[in-house]
Amino acid sequence: MSDAPSAHPYIPNSVPAVRREMLDAIGVGSVDELFGSIPERLRVPGMLDLPEPLRGEYELRRHVMGVLDRNESCAERLSFLGGGCWPHYVPAVCDEIVNRGEFLTAYYGDTYGDHGKMQALFEYASMLGELVECDAVSQPTYDWGAAAATSICMAARLTGRQAALVPASVGAERRSLIEGYCEPWVALETVPFDARTGLLDLDRVRDAMSEQIACVYFEMPGFLGVIETQAEQIAELAREAGAMTVVGVDPISLGVLEAPPRYGADIVCGDIQPLGIHMHYGGGLAGFVASPDSERFVSEYPMFLIGLGTTAVEGEYAFGEVVWDRTSYIQRGDSKEYTGTTQNLFAIAAGAYLALVGPDGLGELGRGIVQRARYAAERLEALRGVRAPVFSAPFFKEFVADFSDTGKTVAEINRALRERGLFGGLDLSGQYPELGQSALFCVTEVHTKTDIDRLADELEEVLR
């Protein structure tokens, strides 16, 4: 028993007198008797070696905040980092909703205890379904990479084929996720992108297409920012070969870009982090998968699927798990893919975000982002030795700028920018050496003209 001076605030029954009475009710003399099933040889000798506790909330907050204060956040600095996690404005209402204690501390409650949570999650899927024009939308998976990997595996099971085409323009981070996950099930064949346009090499797609290919996967926009203008032709090539088309999307682009099924996508996936979710050092990511709602497709989803239904009372809605038996909670060692706790709180945020923004707002957002990004590329292109955008294809919110002719490395440039309070573009020289000293710049609705001008002006100084 602890000899602490006072009861711990998080542990009601740490009061010695209460513990004594509870032990009496159980009929044992000490707490240690309750651990009788753990053999002595397996016991920790003495106490763990951990830091002295900070039992007071003030001391704890001061200590941890003191550590965190060493971080420089994108709220304090002007950042142009994207590449898989992006700075977008988070409406105050989204934060208010996800910080509600009921949502924050709910878990596996069901139809009755957690009706509101289930409804919010169903509504999230419903609104995402409107964006991608799909009747089936999963509850979240871990991130875009997990969503893409699962989509590719689903396509493999649906077609009975074991290979897939993936563009070389998928970033290293996501590629590692997809490759590692698919490795036992689907052989991935890399399709190069055109060095001038940034688009998939269509001839290579055509050549690689065969009866072994389950699907072609591509992104809209891609990791390197490019809008894949040949999307319809790629999907057509896949269809002719009996393969599927899997498209990864940034959902915030879907106010201006077409719903993927309209240009031939069979399965749509992506990440909802842009929709009202803070970046959280990458923790804000959450993946989704969408498809037609048929028994054939739905049976292949590993994730939670929440369904709207009715109750014994006329006109009353209730929610349940759709085809629960397909999940790894039932299938265990016979599972096709595992599932578990993922990122549901962020699905609630994304739903609220889409409801706030609405159809007109999403279009305005998309147009505003493209305009800002284009302006940024123009400003950078005007700098001596800088080429931006590197690719000729249209882009959405990210573009590649090449600094090779400036005689400076991206690392050097970014270090100098950091000293001036800016986080420059993502250094691509490690993962795409063929692009030379290039960086991926991300510009969204959070960037004003003044911000972009400041980036260009500071860059000019740094490159001088």
Place this chain on the structure above:
Amino acid sequence: MTLRPFHQASWNEPILLELSTPGQRGIIPPQIEPELTASGEDPLAGVPEVLRRSRAPQLPECSQPQVLRHYLRLSQETLGNDVNLHLGLGTCTMKYSPKVNEELVRSPKVADLHPSQDDDTVQGMLEVLYRFERMLCEISGLSRFTLQPAGGSQGVYANARMMHAYHAARGNADRDEIITTIFSHPCDGAGPATAGYKVITVYAGDKGYAEPDAIRHAVSERTAGLMITNPEDTGLFNPHIDEIVQIVHDAGGLCHYDQANANGILGITRASDAGFDLCQFNLHKTFSSPHCSMGMPVGACGVTAELAPFLPVPTVEFDGSRYRLEYDRPQSIGKIRAFHGVPATVVRSFAWVLSLGAEGLREVAETAVLNNNYLASRLADVPGVDVSFAETNSAHRLEQIRYTLARLQAQTGVSTLDVARRTADFGVASYFPSHEPWVVPEPMTLEPSESYSRADLDEYAEIIAEVSREAYETPDKVTSSPHDSTVHKMDLEQHDDPERWALTWRGYQRKRGATAGARGAGS
């Protein structure tokens, strides 16, 4: 004790898409400066017509107060751990998530960090990740941890991948079988299955846990490893666990200890004490981070020094003055989750451990076990409620118990699902019966973590006792429940019927008609 009169909030809130009023706006996006649009040029020039949105997405059009009100009504219709005695969710370790930790992670110093920022600009975050890794090493006895897996299942999957990489590096890729047990979490089978393994499931012996002989029978030269939860869902600690580990090791396999729920053993016994090679802790369970409607999880994976080269990249290193991310790890399995997992959750758990220290952690375990056994003593006299394996194993359970209501069902016709639904009428979320398959008939799994007071436990026991009384006296009241919850009894079959299931509002409208069940715009 008199039970409180209760009725859950029931707003009959329409589906949000039904609340749309054309023209309403919930937020105005940042406006574009006129200079950027002065040229009049179409910003989407170059995008083929076929890729331009042809029909605006059919999102609802709602004002800001309407959206807020809708979601806050839904939050009221949700019984999170902040609101109810959530101890019915056995295996989930529902516990208090300190509010001060929420303040920490809402700070821009956490919320607005980009994962690709230079290490020099995230020294605080890297320090938290580094120091918390050291804490978990001490708590588990293992050498290194990755905090990247974003969930317990993903952690188990990551460990299966590391096992695979370990054997492959030794030229033993033909080891393609993983052994698990029936009372381990389902992901201990599903994770390795996803990684390509054949999974062998060992059933429990008379005592309620896997016997060494059963493991001996399951191992072979094909064995890559064992993935086992202990204490298992039954709350029984397998006292032969080190012998089982030895059997698997002798066969050339590795052993993963599923410590998703380590609430009853913190500071009492460690993965290393039983000889394990790998383990995983769920920070959203044992380590107090909020469960986030099933979100923001971390499955922290620990390994021995021998397995450390296979950890996902990056790891966090410290040279005494500066923290940095290390990507140059040639034997790494690569990425398991994008970037660094869910670091906000690590911040919360770091603060939680700091608030407790070694003695506090031990007190958590002791109190969780005390609470569990106290609740069991209160339920001992409730008709129809029994402890599984009680006849063959008299050992005290640790942090949870799988009860069986088989007797109640046989005597009254009332099932455990009926009882679970009925408890919702008393202000507690329906309890978790059991993972599948139901080896224990008519199961009920309760886990009263350290966060509940004696009075809370008394109240919960009285609710179960009351429903038991009803089952024997007025069974219809239980089988037709809930009566005072947000909604009434739902037919489960509609969610297995392709003609009726509806994953989205558009799907619902297509299958059940545009006006089916609709109440029209209210609010």
